[in-house]
Amino acid sequence: xxxxxxxxxxxxxxxxxxxxxxxxxxxxxxxxxxxxxxxxxxxxxxxxxxxxxxxxxxxxxxxxxxxxxxxxxxxxxxxxxxxxxxxxxxxxxxxxxxxxxxxxxxxxxxxxxxxxxxxxxxxxxxxxxxxxxxxxxxxxxxxxxxxxxxxxxxxxxxxxxxxxxxxxxxxxxxxxxxxxxxxxxxxxxxxxxxxxxxxxxxxxxxxxxxxxxxxxxxxxxxxxxxxxxxxxxxxxxxxxxxxxxxxxxxxxxxxxxxxxxxxxxxxxxxxxxxxxxxxxxxxxxxxxxxxxxxxxxxxxxxxxxxxxxx
Amino acid sequence: xxxxxxxxxxxxxxxxxxxxxxxxxxxxxxxxxxxxxxxxxxxxxxxxxxxxxxxxxxxxxxxxxxxxxxxxxxxxxxxxxxxxxxxxxxxxxxxxxxxxxxxxxxxxxxxxxxxxxxxxxxxxxxxxxxxxxxxxxxxxxxxxxxxxxxxxxxxxxxxxxxxxxxxxxxxxxxxxxxxxxxxxxxxxxxxxxxxxxxxxxxx
Numbered sequence: 203x204x205x206x207x208x209x210x211x212x213x214x215x216x217x218x219x220x221x222x223x224x225x226x227x228x229x230x231x232x233x234x235x236x237x238x239x240x241x242x243x244x245x246x247x248x249x250x251x252x253x254x255x256x257x258x259x260x261x262x263x264x265x266x267x268x269x270x271x272x273x274x275x276x277x278x279x280x281x282x283x284x285x286x287x288x289x290x291x292x293x294x295x296x297x298x299x300x301x302x303x304x305x306x307x308x309x310x311x312x313x314x315x316x317x318x319x320x321x322x323x324x325x326x327x328x329x330x331x332x333x334x335x336x337x338x339x340x341x342x343x344x345x346x347x348x349x350x351x352x353x354x355x356x357x358x359x360x361x362x363x364x365x366x367x368x369x370x371x372x373x374x375x376x377x378x379x380x381x382x383x384x385x386x387x388x389x390x391x392x393x394x395x396x397x398x399x400x401x402x403x404x405x406x407x408x409x410x411x412x413x414x415x416x417x418x419x420x421x422x423x424x425x426x427x428x429x430x431x432x433x434x435x436x437x438x439x440x441x442x443x444x445x446x447x448x449x450x451x452x453x454x455x456x457x458x459x460x461x462x463x464x465x466x467x468x469x470x471x472x473x474x475x476x477x478x479x480x481x482x483x484x485x486x487x488x489x490x491x492x493x494x495x496x497x498x499x500x501x502x503x504x505x506x507x508x509x510x511x512x
Numbered sequence: 513x514x515x516x517x518x519x520x521x522x523x524x525x526x527x528x529x530x531x532x533x534x535x536x537x538x539x540x541x542x543x544x545x546x547x548x549x550x551x552x553x554x555x556x557x558x559x560x561x562x563x564x565x566x567x568x569x570x571x572x573x574x575x576x577x578x579x580x581x582x583x584x585x586x587x588x589x590x591x592x593x594x595x596x597x598x599x600x601x602x603x604x605x606x607x608x609x610x611x612x613x614x615x616x617x618x619x620x621x622x623x624x625x626x627x628x629x630x631x632x633x634x635x636x637x638x639x640x641x642x643x644x645x646x647x648x649x650x651x652x653x654x655x656x657x658x659x660x661x662x663x664x665x666x667x668x669x670x671x672x673x674x675x676x677x678x679x680x681x682x683x684x685x686x687x688x689x690x691x692x693x694x695x696x697x698x699x700x701x702x703x704x705x706x707x708x709x710x711x712x713x714x715x
Contacts, residue, residue: 271550283683286549335681337551382683453682472678474622481550485614 253408255342256326262494264480266328267339269408271481276415277333278434279383280368280375292414295374297435300419304351306440307361312354316419319405322346326409327402329425331432332464332493338478343423344406349397351439357393361441364396365389366422369437383449389422389433390446390460394502400425400495403436426492426499428462459512463503464493468512521585528589532596535563553611557604561632564600565672567593569694572669576700580709591646594665598643601636628678635671638664669694 253269260266276288281295298316305311324344332338352364370386372378378385395401402423405412412418417434424431430450450458457471466476466489477486492499503511539556542548548555571593577586613620623629642662644650651658673694676687699705 275550279683283681337554472628473626476622477619479551479553479612484553484611486612486616486619 253410255328255408257328257342260328260330260340264330264340266342267481272339272341272407273413273415275339275481277335277429278415278417280378280385280387280435281415282377283382288415291376295414297414297419300437302420302437302439304355304439306365306442307358308441309356309358310354316405319346319351319403319420322350322403324405327400327423329400329402329423330493331423331425331429332478332489334428334430334458334462334470334475336473336475336478336489337481338487338493339481342408343402343404344409344412345402345404345423347399348401348403348422349399351403352396352441355441357441360443362393363442363445364391364393365438365440365442365446366391366433366436367438367440368433369435384452387433387449388446389431389448391424391431392445392502395424398499398502400498404432426464426495428464430458431462461503461508461511463508463512464489465491465508465512467491468509524585525589525592529592532567532592535559535600553607557607557612560600560604560607561676564597564604565676565690567597567600568665568669568672569690569697571597572665572694572697576697576706579706580700580713582710582713594639595643595646598639601639605636628675631671631678632675635668635675638668638671642668666698669698 255266258266274289275285277285278288278292281288281291300316301313302316302319303311303313324346326342326344328340328342330338331341348364366389368387369375370378372385391401402425404417404421404423405419407413407416412421417432420436421434422432422436445460448458448460450462451460464475469475475489478489479486490496539548539559543552543556546552548559571590574586574590574593577583609615609620613623624633642664645654645658645661654661670691673687673691677691680687700709
């Protein structure tokens with residue numbers, strides 16, 4: 203063992219000034235961070251039409267998240283587990299041509315091209331998006347209610363659930379080559395959830411075609427559920443008579459359930475769901491039951507134990 | 513390595529101190545320029561936490577660097593690395609309580625009871641006596657007990673990595689790599705391993 207005199211280790215003037223420094227550094231960093239959180243980000247997208255939305259707030263009066271924020275903070279495991287990295291990684295992902303097969307327990311199975319879906323008359327819907335990671339945004343989606351599509355294919359009386367599947371394309375979705383999750387990504391809704399008018403098939407955002415990092419060319423948005431239910435880059439919609447086994451249920455069954463309804467009273471096993479950070483704000487907000495859509499959807503879950511059916 | 517080099521002996525600790533302080537202006541600059549992701553509060557919590565962990569691991573690497581590789585200057589920065597780790601741990605916790613939870617004690621407590629937070633809290637609390645006693649007159653006053661007390665850093669390293677593991681979602685491998693590195697650095701301290709390797713590298 204080599205003996206070292208304590209005074210040899212840190213030059214005295216350095217550690218003395220360090221004590222003062224520790225005090226002042228905290229104040230300076232906190233100030234700078236508070237400023238950063240308040241400062242709006244400037245969209246860097248210069249091609250095409252500028253982002254624009256029909257409204258500036260959601261129905262609760264909260265402002266839209268910026269186009270930049272919505273396109274640079276994406277959970278999209280097919281490309282990366284790093285939310286900031288996805289925007290760059292999707293650049294070469296081909297989304298045209300694109301077909302969506304609607305099949306299973308339906309009278310009129312049909313394969314649509316993405317262009318065919320234009321007939322369902324896209325409309326703007328400003329929804330809150332609450333991620334299971336306890337952050338949220340307000341997003342002006344453009345899309346059509348899923349029930350319009352389902353009405354056309356006519357589910358049979360046996361159909362009780364809808365199962366959605368993402369494209370499987372390990373060549374262009376690089377992490378599908380790994381065993382990170384069971385690919386392709388699968389999600390599901392109960393029939394009444396799928397038929398609910400809030401449930402949206404999304405093809406655009408902020409008045410523009412849907413950016414690839416947000417799930418282009420078509421994704422699902424179910425605003426009263428955690429964001430991971432909003433499956434991206436959908437190629438298949440199947441009507442089935444069993445509860446689909448979704449990707450996150452397979453990956454961590456104790457952490458992610460089939461319903462995944464936003465619920466401040468049912469915590470994630472590892473963290474609280476009582477609060478969330480609205481991106482762009484300092485501090486936290488209280489999370490609303492069913493993400494603020496309680497009036498519209500609570501009737502779907504009457505009599506259900508939401509702690510058990512998380 | 514010529515550790516008798518006066519120039520190196522003089523400049524090495526100073527360079528280490530500068531390197532340990534640089535993340536602060538870097539954090540402020542990135543906060544100012546909006547480079548802390550679209551969730552800068554989370555971004556700054558993650559960054560300060562990671563720097564604290566990295567410095568803790570570096571301080572753990574100092575002893576084997578000396579014992580096995582004969583890099584004696586490492587011992588002269590060992591305590592400073594630990595102290596800087598405490599500085600970033602304090603920042604990490606301060607941002608969590610202030611900017612993230614707005615000093616809402618109820619919410620903070622509700623979060624602190626989660627295993628991930630509890631493990632991190634314990635690691636941080638254990639660092640406090642080490643940070644205090646790393647300055648004079650404590651090393652002399654505590655004598656042999658000083659070393660015993662500072663062996664807590666082994667536990668703190670493991671807790672810090674566990675804290676990171678418990679908070680990431682499935683599929684994120686980074687904290688496991690840090691944990692493996694910590695275990696490796698601890699294994700290097702087992703006497704037979706140390707003797708074998710030091711004989712291997714210094715002959």
